[in-house]
Amino acid sequence: MTSDGDTGDLSGLIDRLAPLHARKRGGLLPLLHAVQEEIGFVPDAAVPLIAEALNISRAEVHGVVTFYHDFRRTPAGRHVVKLCRAESCQARGGAAIEKAMQRRLGVAMGATRGDGAVSLEPVYCLGLCAIGPNALVDGRPVARIDAGAIERIAAGVGA
Ligand code: FES
Known part of the structure; x- marks a missing residue:
């Protein structure tokens, strides 16, 4: 396809x-x-x-x-990072994490990188609000995202 x-x-x-x-x-x-x-x-x-x-x-x-954010209009990258944009994660610095994640992965929120390595997508609450900011990386939850976690995520997806 x-x-x-x-x-x-x-x-x-x-x-x-x-x-x-x-x-x-x-x-x-x-x-x-x-x-x-x-x-x-x-x-x-x-x-x-x-x-x-x-x-x-x-x-x-x-x-x-x-x-609906669940629907993709283009094929996903080989790795998918879903970053929580809901209220609790926002209150814990989610906006700054999102900016840093976009910069480090080299892809805008809601897009797939040109080489197809990774898609960065929004998600709205993963039920882990007390330990945010949170993400799902290829379906695996990652909590308390900080600069070090962004590096680990980037390394894991080959970015
Ligand atoms: S607001 Fe992010 S996990 Fe609930």
Whole structure:
């Protein structure tokens, strides 16, 4: 699958998944999750196919894909760092950590580095508020992030 999802496979994928969700009320979210589970992201090219399959507008599908942070519109990097942006982590210096993390990893929040090594994504509370600022690195929680932790994370993802 290419990064823009420009492939006949995409149409086949939607044809296969949509009937599982089309008749349910609120079928859009589970269908989007199913697409992302299968190919790792929801390509822009999937939006009109999903809209047609569920008989809803493209704007509605696009709105949901862009509203929920869980949906990726491009393929993820080989490593994924999710940094908590919720209130408790912000109160513990999260904004400065985010700036330092972006600088050290060489990627903006919400983006994947040009070489595909790492994606930096926001997450909103990991349930570890008392020991923030926190992140998930390839699904593994990392608490009390400071400059040393950023170095370790960067080394771990080859940045
Ligand atoms: S606010 Fe960051 S873990 Fe809860």
